[in-house]
Structure formats: structure tokens, C-alpha cells
Amino acid sequence: MSSFNSLFLVLILTVALLPIALAEPGETIQALLKRLDSKRPSPSVQEAAAKAVLKRLLPGYVSSFEFKIVSKDVCGGKSCFLISNYSPLSKNGTEIVVKGTTAVEIASGLYWYLKYWCGAHVSWDKTGVIQIASIPKPGSLPLLEDEGVTIQRPIPWNYYQNVVTSSYSYVWWDLKRWEKEIDWMALHGVNLPLAFTGQEAIWQKVFMDFNISKEDLNNFFGGPAFLAWARMGNLHGWGGPLSQNWLDQQLTLQKQILSRMLELGMTPVLPSFSGNIPATLKKRFPSANITRLGNWASVDADPRWCCTYLLDPSDPLFVEIGEAFIRRQVEEYGDVTDIYNCDTFNENIPPTNNPAYISLLGASVYKAMSKGDKDAVWLMQGWLFYEDSVFWKPPQMKALLHSVPFGKMIVLDLFADVKPIWKYSSQFYDTPYVWCMLHNFGGNLEMYGNLDVISSGPIDARVTKNSTMVGVGMCMEGIEHNPVVYELMSEMAFRGEKVQVLDWLKSYSRRRYGKAVHEVEAAWEILYRTVYNCTDGIEDHNTDFIVKFPDLDPSNRSSALPQAHLWYSTQKVINALRLFLNAGNHLAGSATYRYDLVDLTRQVLSKLANQVYSDAITAFQQKDAKALNLHIQKFIQLIKDVDVLLASDDKFLLGTWLQSANMLAKNHHELSMSGMQELK
Numbered sequence: 001m002s003s004f005n006s007l008f009l010v011l012i013l014t015v016a017l018l019p020i021a022l023a024e025p026g027e028t029i030q031a032l033l034k035r036l037d038s039k040r041p042s043p044s045v046q047e048a049a050a051k052a053v054l055k056r057l058l059p060g061y062v063s064s065f066e067f068k069i070v071s072k073d074v075c076g077g078k079s080c081f082l083i084s085n086y087s088p089l090s091k092n093g094t095e096i097v098v099k100g101t102t103a104v105e106i107a108s109g110l111y112w113y114l115k116y117w118c119g120a121h122v123s124w125d126k127t128g129v130i131q132i133a134s135i136p137k138p139g140s141l142p143l144l145e146d147e148g149v150t151i152q153r154p155i156p157w158n159y160y161q162n163v164v165t166s167s168y169s170y171v172w173w174d175l176k177r178w179e180k181e182i183d184w185m186a187l188h189g190v191n192l193p194l195a196f197t198g199q200e201a202i203w204q205k206v207f208m209d210f211n212i213s214k215e216d217l218n219n220f221f222g223g224p225a226f227l228a229w230a231r232m233g234n235l236h237g238w239g240g241p242l243s244q245n246w247l248d249q250q251l252t253l254q255k256q257i258l259s260r261m262l263e264l265g266m267t268p269v270l271p272s273f274s275g276n277i278p279a280t281l282k283k284r285f286p287s288a289n290i291t292r293l294g295n296w297a298s299v300d301a302d303p304r305w306c307c308t309y310l311l312d313p314s315d316p317l318f319v320e321i322g323e324a325f326i327r328r329q330v331e332e333y334g335d336v337t338d339i340y341n342c343d344t345f346n347e348n349i350p351p352t353n354n355p356a357y358i359s360l361l362g363a364s365v366y367k368a369m370s371k372g373d374k375d376a377v378w379l380m381q382g383w384l385f386y387e388d389s390v391f392w393k394p395p396q397m398k399a400l401l402h403s404v405p406f407g408k409m410i411v412l413d414l415f416a417d418v419k420p421i422w423k424y425s426s427q428f429y430d431t432p433y434v435w436c437m438l439h440n441f442g443g444n445l446e447m448y449g450n451l452d453v454i455s456s457g458p459i460d461a462r463v464t465k466n467s468t469m470v471g472v473g474m475c476m477e478g479i480e481h482n483p484v485v486y487e488l489m490s491e492m493a494f495r496g497e498k499v500q501v502l503d504w505l506k507s508y509s510r511r512r513y514g515k516a517v518h519e520v521e522a523a524w525e526i527l528y529r530t531v532y533n534c535t536d537g538i539e540d541h542n543t544d545f546i547v548k549f550p551d552l553d554p555s556n557r558s559s560a561l562p563q564a565h566l567w568y569s570t571q572k573v574i575n576a577l578r579l580f581l582n583a584g585n586h587l588a589g590s591a592t593y594r595y596d597l598v599d600l601t602r603q604v605l606s607k608l609a610n611q612v613y614s615d616a617i618t619a620f621q622q623k624d625a626k627a628l629n630l631h632i633q634k635f636i637q638l639i640k641d642v643d644v645l646l647a648s649d650d651k652f653l654l655g656t657w658l659q660s661a662n663m664l665a666k667n668h669h670e671l672s673m674s675g676m677q678e679l680k
Contacts (some may be wrong), residue, residue, distance in 0.1 A: 039335065047068065048263075069101070080151060098113065108187065109151070113258075119134035119510055121512045125651075129563070134511070152496070157192040158575060163343065170478050172657065174663065174664065190496060195254065195269060198252075199231070219278070231276065233275070234297070235305050243670055247666075290309050292308075293307055312365035323372040338373060341381075345512070346384050360401075364401025366378050395424070397428075401428055410432045413434060416439050417436070432470040434472065436472070437472075438475050440476035447599060448533075467679065472493050487508060488504065505525065544609065616635060
């Protein structure tokens with residue numbers, strides 16, 4: 001780009017952005033919140049939705065609770081819930097009243113009461129489900145002191161999911177499983193969930209309007225388990241094509257998901273156009289500014305799957321397609337949100353670092369949204385600022401963040417639990433952001449976390465001078481693991497002060513297992529100081545040799561020996577396992593205890609296998625055949641032991657995943673899409 005053109009763009013954008021710079025982000029966020037509040041269903045609909053959550057969770061306690069939607073004025077203009085005793089005594093059995101500004105707040109208040117007055121616990125489906133044995137019978141529920149308790153959200157939003165969670169965790173879910181998940185969200189205070197299901201059916205309709213046939217799209221959409229990467233333009237066609245039945249089924253499911261989210265007062269985040277297009281579009285519009293991307297970890301860089309096409313945001317066709325996509329979603333779902341996710345530059349660097357050009361690209365992305373929804377707000381993952389930090393220096397960051405009106409972009413500080421961007425970006429240069437915990441990569445199973453950071457990080461960010469933080473978020477790539485991490489993180493949406501983690505853990509242990517057991521509480525204190533005290537800043541976890549492909553050539557002495565990730569004393573964690581085992585007689589029949597015991601044992605055996613593997617490599621290099629054979633046999637036995645261990649709890653079985661995939665398949669082709677045909 002010539003220096004003259006660059007200067008010209010700078011002048012145009014400077015003039016265009018002058019009125020925008022006068023807007024106050026806080027004022028625009030308040031206007032957005034007010035507008036979103038106006039989209040919510042009536043109080044009676046939300047109260048009924050909250051009551052339905054209670055009925056699914058505790059069917060025998062429906063008459064024990066009264067729910068009521070209240071105005072934010074009750075809590076000084078903020079979202080909140082209030083818990084109190086029912087007064088006077090009710091003849092129909094009502095004991096506790098939970099009020100909230102939305103049904104999510106009511107559900108959160110219900111769970112807060114069940115946790116801190118009844119000692120109950122609600123976990124994910126695969127991490128023990130629920131512990132409700134500690135709840136007294138109806139008619140004997142614990143009463144609150146004085147006027148009860150009021151809990152405010154210190155910040156408006158509790159965001160949930162990652163753009164790849166769909167593929168790592170819930171691609172094969174049906175409505176029944178989604179119902180459980182949305183209940184879990186409501187109970188844990190999630191009010192800003194990503195809603196990406198079924199978008200391929202929308203894209204099919206949009207692209208057909210641009211003269212792209214259904215057959216042309218067969219090589220564009222990825223298979224069900226790979227949709228996340230196809231949506232991001234990392235690959236195309238792999239695992240496909242998608243059947244029309246799948247597309248229609250997923251669109252119907254999305255409408256059911258959105259309906260439930262809306263009834264509970266949540267604000268769903270819908271997808272928008274990032275520039276990812278089918279190859280045929282280049283033929284239909286030969287003059288469009290379309291770039292073919294490079295290989296992104298595709299199989300052998302095979303062009304059948306790799307090297308997708310990206311429509312440049314500066315091209316007028318980008319705005320046309322983006323607007324059409326937003327409008328088609330509104331047509332299908334109704335006016336359900338103003339917040340849209342787009343990550344055009346996620347692991348995809350712009351062709352130039354010229355700030356003026358980057359501003360132009362950002363403005364075009366937003367224009368495509370706002371033409372489809374005049375009140376649109378762009379929600380963007382901030383992963384690019386960490387992953388491609390060499391490119392995204394302050395001038396480039398400012399150019400992108402300031403390319404839209406202030407308050408019309410919200411950034412997810414995606415990896416704030418380890419690499420917080422807000423600290424060195426003047427809080428995203430006055431752009432509203434959400435403090436997020438990424439925590440999990442690739443859906444890997446590993447006991448890991450940093451509870452101290454979770455309990456203090458969001459507070460530190462919020463109280464910083466001129467903070468632009470507007471929410472907290474759980475942005476894990478895969479779910480259903482490390483329940484302690486997500487229980488604490490979800491509470492931070494309602495915590496105004498730092499949590500004393502050791503005290504909280506003692507309470508957590510009693511709630512999760514339904515009773516106080518000294519050995520387990522002592523074990524959790526050890527885990528807090530070891531497994532859940534990871535401060536090394538490493539991205540990927542569970543690099544244990546027992547779950548990796550054997551790709552080392554031990555005869556090559558010039559190559560460094562592989563090192564599995566380890567950040568704690570294995571002996572201390574073995575001691576924690578012994579304490580867990582000693583508590584078995586006290587916790588027989590507890591599903592939550594069973595899950596944690598299996599998971600902790602898996603963790604210990606995996607780390608032991610790392611040492612055995614390293615010993616085998618050393619023996620090979622020292623040409624000690626006897627020692628090598630001994631360590632090989634130990635390693636093989638550990639693999640068998642882990643298999644037997646995981647088979648003892650169906651939450652760890654592959655079969656549950658395969659079964660859910662099989663249940664969605666309606667014909668031979670769909671069985672092959674799910675991978676079940678090959679297994680048969």
C-alpha cells in the first residue's frame with residue numbers, strides 16, 4: 001500500500017471516528033443493557049421457567065419455593081437476587097422466597113440457597129451430576145436470619161463457552177442433554193451464552209441466495225465433529241458432507257435452545273460473518289477480493305480439506321453477505337439479541353500492519369453486522385492479541401478496537417487466568433471487556449487449575465482505576481472436567497470481594513459429598529497447594545506420555561528427551577489419593593466422590609507412567625536390556641490399569657460419546673458422519 005494511500009485512509013478514518021470518540025463506553029453499555037432488558041419475556045414467563053428448573057432439579061420441592069421477578073431498582077439498578085423466608089407461614093408449603101431481576105438470577109439465588117443453607121451441589125452431567133442428599137425434607141428447610149440475603153452482580157455479564165466447545169463437547173447432544181446444560185448455566189449464573197448450533201442451515205440459505213448450490217456447499221461444511229474449525233476457516237469438507245436431515249435437525253434444535261435461554265432471561269450470542277466462504281463463491285464473483293489461506297494443520301496439507309478462502313472485509317461483497325446472514329437469523333429466530341460473535345483475525349493475520357488498513361477492516365466487519373441489526377454489538381475473542389502478539393502491537397490493537405463506535409465492541413480477554421491482556425493494553429484502550437478463564441485446551445482430561453487466580457483475578461481487574469471490565473467468562477475449549485474450578489469461577493460473577501480459598505474449599509468438599517469427612521478435606525487442602533496451584537503459564541496440559549502417539553526416536557541422542565508437564569510434587573498428590581481412599585467407607589454410594597476418586601487416581605497413574613517412560617528411554621540409551629524390558633512391562637501394565645480404572649465409571653467411557661452420536665443418526669450416511677459405521 002503506498003504512503004499516499006495510507007495517509008488518505010488515516011485522514012478519512014480520523015474524520016469518521018471523531019464523533020465516535022466523544023461517546024462514553026459506560027453510557028453505551030448501560031443503553032445496551034436497557035435495550036436487552038426490553039427484549040426479555042414477561043415476568044410470568046420467566047418465573048415459570050425458573051420454576052421448571054426447580055421441578056427438574058428437585059421435583060418434590062416445587063411448592064417449597066416461591067419465585068418472583070423484581071425490578072433492578074430494588075438493587076440500585078444492578079442485577080441481583082434476594083433470598084428470604086416466606087412470611088407468614090404458608091398453608092400450601094411455601095418456605096423460601098427467591099426474587100431476582102431475571103429468571104437466571106432466580107435460579108442462581110435458588111442454587112445459592114441450596115449450597116450455603118442446605119449443603120447441596122450441582123455438577124455437570126459427567127462430573128458426578130448432583131448431591132442433594134443433604135437437603136432437608138420439604139417442610140423442614142433451613143430458615144434465613146433476619147431479612148434474608150441480597151446478592152448483586154458487581155458486573156453485568158457471566159459469559160459462557162468457546163467457539164470450539166461445540167466440537168469438543170456437545171456436537172452430539174440432543175434436546176434432553178441441552179436442557180440439562182441450560183439448567184446448569186442458569187443455576188451457575190450464566191446470562192451471556194454462546195449459541196452457535198444450527199448455523200450451517202442458515203448459511204445454506206444465505207449462500208443459495210448468492211447463487212451457490214447445496215452441492216457446492218458439500219465441500220465447504222465440515223463434518224459434525226469438525227464444525228468449529230470449518231466455521232473458522234481452518235479446514236473445509238473434512239468429515240462431511242452434512243446431510244440435509246442433519247442441517248434441518250440442528251436448526252430445529254437451535255430454535256429450542258434459544259427458546260429456553262430466552263425464557264430464563266439469558267442473552268444469547270449469535271454468530272456473524274467472518275469472511276470464510278466456499279470456493280465456488282470465487283467463481284461466482286471473480287472480481288471479489290478473495291484470498292486463499294495457507295495450511296492449518298490439515299492432513300498432509302491436502303487441498304481437499306486445507307487452504308480455505310477468505311473474503312476480504314474491505315470488499316463490498318463482505319458487507320452484503322454479512323448483512324444477509326444477520327437478517328436471515330433474525331428471520332428464523334426473531335429479535336433475540338444484539339450481540340454477535342466474529343473472529344475474522346483469530347489466527348489469521350491481516351495482510352499489512354498498517355493501522356489505517358486494520359481500522360478499515362474492522363469497520364467493515366462491524367458494518368456488515370449493523371446493517372443487519374442496527375443495534376449490533378461485536379463480541380470478539382481477544383485470543384489474537386496473545387497468540388499473535390508480535391503483530392498486534394499497540395497501534396494495531398487500537399486501530400482494530402477503535403474501528404467501531406465505543407461500546408459497540410466487547411472483547412473477551414480469553415486467557416486472563418494465565419496471560420491477562422487487560423494489564424498491558426490500558427484495558428483494551430477503553431474498550432469494554434470480559435475477564436475470562438480459558439483453562440482447558442482441546443477438551444483434554446487433566447486435573448489442573450489455579451484457584452488463587454480465579455478467586456482474585458476478576459476482582460483485581462474490576463477495581464483497577466478506570467476499569468472497563470463488564471463481565472466474567474468461562475471460555476474453556478472442552479467442558480465436564482475439574483468441577484471445583486468451574487464452581488468457583490461461576491461464583492465470581494456474584495462475588496464483590498476476593499474469596500478465601502481454603503475456607504471455600506472446606507465448604508465445597510462438604511457440599512460436593514454431602515457431609516464433612518476429615519480425610520477428604522485434608523486431601524483437598526493438598527490438591528489446592530499442588531494440582532490446583534499451577535503458575536507456570538503453560539498453555540497445553542495433559543501432555544502425559546500415556547495419551548500421546550509414540551513418535552520419539554530414542555536412538556537419536558542429539559534430540560532432547562520429551563518432558564511431560566509437571567508443576568507439583570507427585571508424592572504429595574499420592575498422599576491426597578491415600579486420604580481419598582481412606583474416606584471411602586464414609587462416602588459409599590456418592591457419585592461425586594466416585595468421579596473425583598477415579599479422576600485423582602487417573603492423574604496419579606498418568607504421572608507415574610511419565611516416570612516409567614523416561615526410565616525406559618534412559619535404559620535404551622544405556623543399552624540396559626534388562627532394565628528396558630522391566631520398564632516396558634511396567635508402562636504397558638499402567639495402560640491396562642488406567643483402562644480398568646476408567647471402565648469403573650461410565651462418565652469416563654468413550655461409549656457414552658459414541659452412543660449419543662449414534663442416537664442422532666437417521667440413516668447409513670449419518671452413521672458414517674458420526675464414525676459409528678466404521679466401528680460397526
